[in-house]
Amino acid sequence: QIFDWLNTNGWLVLSGGADALSEIRAQALSRVDAEGAVAYISFAGDLGDSLMDDMADLGAPTGYLVDLEDSDNNAIYEQIRSASIIVIEPGQSIDKLKRLISQTVLHAMKEALDRGTLILLEGLAASLAGDLIVGDTGNIMNGLKWVNNAHVMTGVSNVLESASASKIYDYEPETIFIGIQLGSALVLGPHGYMETWGE
Numbered sequence: 626q627i628f629d630w631l632n633t634n635g636w637l638v639l640s641g642g643a644d645a646l647s648e649i650r651a652q653a654l655s656r657v658d659a660e661g662a663v664a665y666i667s668f669a670g671d672l673g674d675s676l677m678d679d680m681a682d683l684g685a686p687t688g689y690l691v692d693l694e695d696s697d698n699n700a701i702y703e704q705i706r707s708a709s710i711i712v713i714e715p716g717q718s719i720d721k722l723k724r725l726i727s728q729t730v731l732h733a734m735k736e737a738l739d740r741g742t743l744i745l746l747e748g749l750a751a752s753l754a755g756d757l758i759v760g761d762t763g764n765i766m767n768g769l770k771w772v773n774n775a776h777v778m779t780g781v782s783n784v785l786e787s788a789s790a791s792k793i794y795d796y797e798p799e800t801i802f803i804g805i806q807l808g809s810a811l812v813l814g815p816h817g818y819m820e821t822w823g824e
Contacts, residue, residue: 628801630772630813635738637771637813639751641779643676643714644808644823651683652810652822653710653745661709661742663688668716668725676714685710693725705733709742715749720761722753726769752777757800759789765796772813775801782806 630637636656640649663685667673673690680688691704705711711734715722734744746754755777758768768777776793784790784804793800805811809823 628773628775628803629817631735631738632815633735633738634741634815636743636815637738637754638743638745638810638822639754639772639777639779639803639805639813640745640747640810641751641781641805641807641823642748643679646808647679647683648808649747649810649822650680650712650745653712653743654680654683654685657710657743660686662686662707664705664708664711665690665714666693666711667714668718668722669714670716673714676712680712693727693730698727698729702729702733705730706736706740708737711737711742711744713744713746713750715747717749718761719749719753719758722749723758723760723766723768726753731769748779751779751805755803757793757797759792763792765792772803774799775803778802778804780805780807 638653665673665677665688667676695701752758753768754771755768755775756770756773757776758766760766778787781787781804784802790802812820812822
């Protein structure tokens with residue numbers, strides 16, 4: 626492999642964003658235990674209402690919205706840790722997304738992944754999985770480092786035309802650049818298993 630990622634029993638699905646046909650969401654659901662619950666983390670303006678409606682239409686099991694700004698860290702931890710699938714829907718700010726994914730949230734997600742959970746990261750949330758990200762104001766920051774030595778770009782048609790790729794290249798030219806179009810996903814599984822979904 627030219628890059629590596631978290632060594633767990635779970636799945637990371639890096640999606641270019643929510644597509645009109647919901648193909649990536651449907652494929653993610655087909656990979657998980659139908660008996661488990663879905664944990665939704667949404668930064669969208671409707672607080673995940675359309676996301677949860679769409680997932681229900683696709684046959685998703687019972688789910689619940691996790692409020693990362695809740696003061697009860699134990700509740701957040703348990704809601705995330707026990708889910709069979711976790712869907713992270715971003716808003717417009719990668720800075721806010723990074724700030725609210727606290728150590729508590731990260732530990733819960735890592736435990737969930739070790740149990741075999743699938744985490745679907747859409748749009749900016751998928752970008753956050755990389756080693757380096759470009760913040761809202763153009764500053765370069767560390768991502769979650771789930772995908773090592775990589776900068777993940779979503780909703781792009783040409784990596785070479787990406788402003789964030791150019792900025793990261795100037796900062797760290799050894800970085801691996803991963804571009805994921807809308808309606809596509811990069812799927813990273815256990816034991817180095819990798820595949821692509823969508824176009």
